[in-house]
Amino acid sequence: MKEEQERARRPGGRSARVRTAVHQAVSALVAERGYGNFTVGDVAARAGVADTSIYRRWGTLEALTKDVALAGLTAQSPIPDTGSLEGDLRAYAAHVARDITGPEGPAVLRLVIALSTAGEDGMRARDDFLAERTRQMEVMLDRARARDEPTPDVLAVVDHVLAPMYIRSLFGAESLTPGYVDDLVDHVLRTLTGPRA
Template sequence: MSQDTIDPDLAPGSVRPGGRTARVRAAVLRAAGDLLAETGYATLDLGEVAARAEVGKTTVYRRWRTPAGLVADLLVEMAETSLPHSDTGSLRGDLLENARLVGRTLTDPRQGRLFRAVIAAATSDDTAAAALRAFYDTRLAEWSPCVTAAIARGEIPPDTDPRAVLSAVSAPLYYRLLASGDPVDEAAVAAAATAAALAAEQGVFTRPTTQSAR
């Protein structure tokens, strides 16, 4: 199979194409992201995506098949292009940088609306839900070295769960975006990072130990 040929039996996001196919994918995902940010998931139409991306409608239907397939591949691209983790030399500093990255994303005029749309898709479609989980798995794996480095420095207990620490940073910020409507501002960002760091230092996020049978 040539580099620019797409196997229609492959799942969305499973191909890492080059050449013209890469340009088509970039254009389609950009158009899909724009439409999701503008009007949300409920009205996402593959034909409209194709028209905005200036590619053939059959190409979009053949490769991505459904709006959920587009969302899945969009999340793959977002994970691939996300910024790497920080290394400030301290857990509190690293978690603050993580919180600032989340805060900037959620307050960006396009990205904030896009994440709302993606989360809405995940609540109603299994494909989108699996893609969203994979996206966060990728981001948690990227930032986990910040926690393991803090363990090595003796800042936090050795059995601390990196995923639990990082989830504690982002969870209150997503709650503000999706539920309370409170601003995701610098004060909220700093509070989320500080609370997660303090909790980690106190052993709140240590993995439970398995008791031996007596």
């Protein structure tokens, strides 16, 4: 749980309060209107701060939105350290499932996807989102390799654990039950820990 503490921002202070209010305003506007349908002025009005405070701190709406998406992501999905890869992946996948089925979860995912059509800044935000998820998983996989556990490739975990959960969440196809999420993890560990074809 060390990573969680390292990543926690210092609490308190006006700067932190502004950041929280602005982040909440962006999340609310994304949920209500969708990305691309609000301006920095809308965010400022909702958060009760001046437009100039937002421009000074974040520069552009894209940069702000990316900050919100990454903050939501890193705050919500801590990297577990249970002593075994199976335990870590099960705990991690359960966290991700809870996040993306929670009230704001699909909004963050949709936001990242919408960003990818929003020019170069948006593309970078999307790439950063995936890089952050990949980095989180590599921490778990590296620990498993150090313990000499059979370990899948990080892309195998993206393809066969995260992708099914994301797609089911985005398409609202089925609920992500704990049994279903555990099965995804078990299937990857059972079938994809050798060298990939």
